[in-house]
Amino acid sequence: MILYTPLSSYDIYPTEETSLNNNQHVISYGGRKLYVKQTSAHNFEVLQVMSTDPADFLNDNFQPGTILSLKEPL
DSSP: OOOOOSSOHHHHSOSSGGGOOTTEEEEEETTEEEEEEEOSSSEEEEEEEEOSOHHHHHOGGGSTTOEEEOSSOO
16 A cells, blocks of 8 residues: 655554654644644744645755744644
8 A cells, every 4th residue: 555645654653652642743834834843832843844845845944853933832
């Protein structure tokens, strides 16, 4: 079976139940969908850009490892 998805195979088929991470989310930030990890109530670390626009991958504001601050927690 072939899955066409921007998520990694580890996110779809986790190896153990403990590897499921509740602090990872897909959010919309600046009009772009980002796969992020929540580090605190208002801060998120970018893990992956989920876009079909090549310019989004060149934007320094959305590079993996960048910390984003949101006014309201998820």
